[in-house]
Amino acid sequence: MKKNWKKAVVVAVSCMMVFMLAACGGGGGSSDAGENVLKMGCTGPLTGPAAIYGNAVKNGGQIAVDEINAANPDGVQVAWQVEDDEADGEKAVNAYNKLMDDGMQVFVGSVTSGACVAVAEKTNADRVFELTPSASQAAVTEGKDNVFQLCFRDPDQGTISADYIVENFPDAKVGVIYNNASDYSAGIYDGFKKEMDAKGVEIVAVEAFADDANTDFQAQLNSMKNAGADFVFLPNYYTPVSNILVQADKMGYAPTFFGCDGVDGILTLEGFDTSLAEGVYLLTPFTASAEDEKTQNFVKAYMDAYGEEPNQFAADAYDCVYACYNAFKETGLETSASAADICEAMVAQFAGGFSYEGLTAANAMKWQATGEVDKMPAVYVIEGGKYVEK
Amino acid sequence: MADKKDKREELIDIDISDSGHAYENRQEIYYNDNVGGRAVFVDSKEQYDPDEPYNDQVYIPEKDRDKAPILEVKGLGIDFGGLTAVDNFNLTLGRTEIGGLIGPNGAGKTTIFNMLTKVYEPTRGEIFFDGKSTKGMNTVDINKAGMARTFQNIRLFDKLTVEENIKVALHHTTNYGLIDGMLHTPKYRHEEFRIRKEAMKYLKIFGMTKTADYRAGSLPYGAQRRLEIMRALATKPKLLLLDEPAAGMNPSETSELMETIKEIRDRFQIGIFLIEHDMSLVMGICEGIVVLNYGRTIAKGSAKDIQSNPKVIEAYLGKSRGKMDEEEKAEDLEEALSKGKLESAPSGKPDRKEGE
Amino acid sequence: MAERILKNIRIGGLKNAVKGNDYRKEATISYGILIGGYILLQILTAAGLIGHNLQGQFVPICVYISLAVSLNLVVGISGELSLGHAGFMAVGAFSGILMSRILLQSMSFEPAILIISMLFGALMASIAGFIIGIPILGLRGDYLAIVTLAFGEIIRNFMNVLYFGFVDGKLRFAFNHTIEGIEDTDRIITGAIGATGTKTMASFTWGLLLCLFTVFIVLNLKNSKQGRAIMSIRDNRIAGESIGLDVRKYKLMAFVVSAALAGMAGCLFGLNYSTLVPIKFNFNTSVLVLVFVVLGGVGNMWGGIIAATLLTILPETFRQFADYRMLTYAIVLILVMIGTYNPAIKSRVNALFSKIKPKKKKDDGKVKKKKSGKEGA
Structure with a gap:
């Protein structure tokens, strides 16, 4: 019994020493008073x-x-x-x-x-x-x-996108491909759908994927094509969007693509043929090519x-x-x-x-x-x- | 620490002369002709002719004839992908008989054990254990029905202690639920104390109390064999199957084992059926012996009957020897049996591994 | 002695024998580490010696400890590799959060809410474990591991499409779309966005209680007839069947109890943060918990406790390496793994320990030396 306790104590103490080390490491950079x-x-x-x-x-x-x-x-x-x-x-x-x-x-x-x-x-x-x-x-x-x-906010981006699309593309048959495992993508889609419903505009096809590392969007794009969507809303980051653009091009499917701020950066993506992004719309508060x-x-x-x-x-x-x-x-x-x-x-x-x-x-x-x-x-x-x- | 040790001593000192075993209270199930429409049990010695090839006739020792046999097997056979491993195996084993199953390597002995315990499902034939057909039962059901076994290559719970190995075998008689087990309720304590005492009793009977706290896998070979038998016994079987219990033992250990097996039968009043290559053990303690060759029963009888059976002699010594006169045959067989030549006896077929 | 069938085994024959698991010792060390660590940390915190960073990790550490201990039930005691532990943690976390939000409508006594939520989380996780366990426990080894991995991911992906919330004070739920007419503040679980607006209730003391409870259950189970049945099936399945043990039943039992404990831990984790996203419970988390178990020694409870603690703190202590932090962590992890499982190093450490150890217990030392010598060879 005695020995067991000793062992437990030894282990506990050595454990604590590591704790202390961690604590010291954390508290190392205390503020220097006097500097402004x-x-x-x-x-x-x-x-x-x-x-x-x-x-x-x-x-x-x-x-x-x-x-x-x-x-x-x-x-x-x-x-x-x-x-x-x-x-x-x-x-x-x-x-x-x-x-x-x-x-x-x-x-x-x-x-x-x-x-x-x-x-x-x-x-x-x-x-x-x-x-x-x-x-x-x-x-x-x-x-x-x-x-x-x-x-x-994500839903606001969706709302503003919906407003813009309804106003400028009144005859568009809108489809959506979004990542339902991403809070960003799902959040924008929520706002988008709400606003589209409020405006009484039908979304002809909605397809989801679950991973931004996904590289195969054939199924989603085929579904868009079959539903006759000529305008596809992509509330995603640029990696999946670039894959979608490449595969849509291969399929010979050329609707108008519309992205949000996550698409910003697609032109500098390594290995991506930027000519495929020609004509893609994006709604973003900032872009590096602005002239001001x-x-x-x-x-x-x-x-x-x-x-x-x-x-x-x-x-x-x-x-x-x-x-x-x-x-x-x-x-x-x-x-x-x-x-x-x-x-x-x-x-x-x-x-x-x-x-x-x-x-x-x-x-x-x-x-x-x-x-x-x-x-x-x-x-x-x-x-x-x-x-x-x- | 001190009081813990005392408790252990106390457990070791329990009186085991009164084994208090459940078998004493077991109700004997007497033979019933009508069960499953089986062939009629042959009771009289006169009908048994040792020179006749074994078929439907049965041999069981005198003392067990007033009770129903513990095990009856009719026409048992199994095919593995077209290869017939065992065919038309028949057996009747008395309630407290020590039976032996011998035969050259690859004759299908372990396969028969595996069919009896439903590790393999037989292709043909019927097994009646304690008067009931085992059709549709699995290994677990077979054990619950009262058949326990050991394995040719020892199969212990290596990382558990000796004591725990026996406690596991007492699982079904340990009476508490998962919640008691997780919370260690008074019921748990009470039952654990009881089965611990019971486990120690088995250990004491087998002279292994000192090994109780050691890992089963780290014990010497002989102790592991003992433990495996103990574990099987702790499930309180009516029939104990021993697969080569003397394998790897020296002559003195073997003779000790023979005494043990007899003791087990006498103390617990159960049937024992064993596979063994060591002829001194088989001939020494088995009351009935079944000889198997090419997956077929060629004879069953007492040790003496078997030793003089021409079919057995042929199986063990080869066909050419079959033409020799009786005396020579008997001598040769005796020699062969005593030298333990059986393992390398000519068997016509290449040796086949007896899978579990 | 007439009663004795065989001569006593000679002690000489036990020279190479190894003593079995000492449950009392294992329990003493495990509880000692937990309670000792708790008291020490509380004192240091009160003395102001511990920074926010470490204090903030107390609850997650406790959660990981109890995850490691509960996974050890499957990996160490039942001997099956499970790669879906995070899935059960997720079930417990989200159902616990849901329950806490429902209870908060009518109750305000937090300890009661926490306990009920944790029990509910455990219940839901055990149901998930049961449903998953039935079809897959017929599988063995690698196949089982792969299927548990898949089920862990299925659970997480299921959470991605699950929506819960209050509409006019009534609980509503939906699959794969927003609940109609819901206010932002009434959302409980919103698909991939996860649970938001959770009232945080967890504390270090609750964490300790969770750890103690988990260790209590697992160690008790290990030293009970059910635990022995589970371990014997691990050691030898065929022999287990031959003495009448239902293999599936006991494998399932280990799996379900482990899932329930993981669910409980998940619930405390969920109630420690105001938000929780399903992606937290991906394959990486399952593997992380498995790493705790393997590093601490499969089947070794207190080893898992220490491993979980150290490996949770470690990445934080490496913050000074800035960009190379995770790289450093990975390298240290590899080195530790190699170090712990290298027989040569292990035997040296053992030799060192046997020197340091008081030599009161001679037989124990002998066994240890024998063991280390064997491993060194």
């Missing part, structure tokens, strides 16, 4: 299949932070820390807690919706201001006064730093950092203020008519007290290998 730094943090998928979005946010945010810090070396500086969450709620909460251990004051995240909803619960309890660049679910802000979105000066500067800085064109996520993050920075300055608080104080002041700002003109909207963005953003997206069509605004 506002600590912003973000969690996003830096590894795994969604890593492209997390890394875009990380890089886009970094551009904004570098600009801010270079512009006023004596004023408020911004620190930018992004932790990996693998687009998973559990990991995101861990990553968020790590940021809290490191003294984060403003949370600019999370990148993906599922992860963001889980984290938003925590920021709400901890009283940390949260502005997400790209988590588009309604549930992200629901019931949480401290959480705001910079992107459109702000966008051009951002794209140039991003190209210089990371060697690739920024996508919408990068622009969202850029806007988020600036919006938070501007709002913080308007609150008049010192950077030594606690996260909770900053939170209350920022919430008052965002809910109280604060506006920001950024890359990802045609107008100045404003926020509702519920956390939703008011901004106008633009519809583009791919012509000659470029996005051309409609």
Whole structure:
């Protein structure tokens, strides 16, 4: 008996030592008092299949932070820390807690919706201001006064797409191919269907798939073709869309394709024949080929730093950092203020008519007290290998 | 730790002279002519002629003739994809008989065991166990009906302890449910204590109390054989099938085993049917012996009958020897049997592995 | 002695014999680790020595421990490879969340809601385990593993098309489309978006209770007639049948109990986050739990407890490696696996341990040395 206890104790203690190590590792980066730094943090998928979005946010945010810090070396500086969450709620909460251990004051995240909803619960309890660049679910802000979105909500994208299609293509026979295992895709489809039903327009065919890694869309495309759809709505990310375009071309099926912001980036996809994307419509708040000066500067800085064109996520993050920075300055608080104080002041700002003109909207963005953003997206069509605004 | 040890001692010291075995209370089922319309049980010795080839006639020891036989097999046969492994096997085994099944390698002995315990479903023939046909039963039902066996290549629950191996065999007499098992209710404690005592009783009978806490798979060979027999006995069978119980044992171990088998029969009053190549064991303890060749029964009788049966001599010593005079034959067979030549006896067919 | 049939086995004959499983020891170590770890962490937390990051992992660690222990029932005790454990976790999680939302309509006492939800999750998961188990438990080995994998994915995909919510205070559900007339805040489960708006109720203490309960059930079951039947079928199926054990029944029993415990753990996991997406319960999660079991030693409960704890914390401690975090994790995992199962390394560790160990118990040490020597050879 005695020996058993000893063994148990030895094991428990060695176990605890590892715990302690972990705890020490977590608490390593405590804040340096005295410096005039506002600590912003973000969690996003830096590894795994969604890593492209997390890394875009990380890089886009970094551009904004570098600009801010270079512009006023004596004023408020911004620190930018992004932790990996693998687009998973559990990991995101861990990553968020790590940021809290490191003294984060403003949370600019999370990148993906599922992860963001889980984290938003925590920021709400901890009283940390949260502005997400790209988590588009309604549930992200629901019931949480401290959480705001910079992107459109998924169903709103569907609604706006439906409005646009009904208005501009009144005679179209509309079909939909969407990923029913993706919250993004399913969310847009929900909004789309609702709006189409409300407008009394029939969707002639709906086909679903369950994995963005899916490469065979013959069945779905055949179903579209057989239903006589001449207009196919694709509320998906660009990987499945590129496969759909390739296979539709092979089948000789050429309806008008219409995508959402997830399709942005398709022109830079490696190994994809961009000529197949000719004539594809997409509804997106941002595109790197926009002509205005702000966008051009951002794209140039991003190209210089990371060697690739920024996508919408990068622009969202850029806007988020600036919006938070501007709002913080308007609150008049010192950077030594606690996260909770900053939170209350920022919430008052965002809910109280604060506006920001950024890359990802045609107008100045404003926020509702519920956390939703008011901004106008633009519809583009791919012509000659470029996005051309409609 | 201390009180735990005491408990174990207490268990070891239990009195086993009164075995308290369930068999004492078992109601004997007497023979009934009308069951399944079987051939009439032959009772009189006069009808048995050792020189006649075995057919419907039966031999069982004198003492078991007032009771129905425990096992009757009629015309049992099995084909494996066109190959007839066993054909027209007949057997009647007395209620407390120690029967032996011998025959050259590949004669189909283990196949017969596997049919009796329904590891294989027979192609033809009928098995009546304890007066009931075993048609439609599976291995589990057969055991529940009261037939237990050991295996040619020992099959123990290697990672369980010796004690647990026996407790598993006591499974059906352990009286508690899943919920009791998961929550360790008082009922569980009570029953576990009871079966532990019972398991220790078996261990004591077989002189293995000291091995109780060891893994079955790590025991020496002889102990594993003992344990397998104990495990089979713990399911409280009416008939025990032993598949080569003396395999791998030295002569002194074998003679010890012979005593054991007799003891088991006397103590538990059950039938025992065994396959064995060691002729000293078979001739020494088996009251009835069945000889099998090419999957067919060629004789059944007492040890003496078998030794003088020309068919047996032919099977074991080859046809050419069949022409020798009686005395020579008997001598040769005796020699062959005592030297244990049987395993390499000429059998015409290439040796075939006896699958389980 | 007339009663004794055979001479006693000589002790010399047991020189190479190995002692069997000591249930009391196994239970003592398992409970010791759980309770000791809990107390220590609570003290450290109270002293402010533990950061948010680690504190946030307490509940998931407990959940993974109980998943590892429950999977060990199938893998270690029943001896079948199951690759669909996350599926049962999903069933438990979503049905538990559903139950908690329904109860919240009329109750406000959280512990009661949590317990009822967990029991409901366990019930639903055990039903799923039963339905899946019946057709597949006739299969063996690799075939069974592949089919469990498929069923795990089926469960997850089923969750992808499941919609639950309240319309005017009444529970409604639908397949593969939004419920008509539902308000956003009344949604409980929305297909691929998963469960949202869950009221989080889980805490470290509940996590500990879950672990203790799981270990209690599994260890008790192991040391009962049902557990012995399950283990004997694992060791020798034919011999098991020959002593009258119904193979399917006991394999199914292990499978269903394991599923129920996984469902319970899944429910606590679900109630720890305000949102839960079905994709969380994909093949990766099943494999992760299997890795805990294998690393901790198949059939070894407290090994699984430690493995689950360490492997849950490990990726978090590697955050400083930034981009190379998951790579580092994978490499460490491979090294640990090789290290734990390399006989040479193992025998050295054993030798080291036998030196450190107090030499009071001589026979025990002998057995250990023998074992390590054999493995080293």
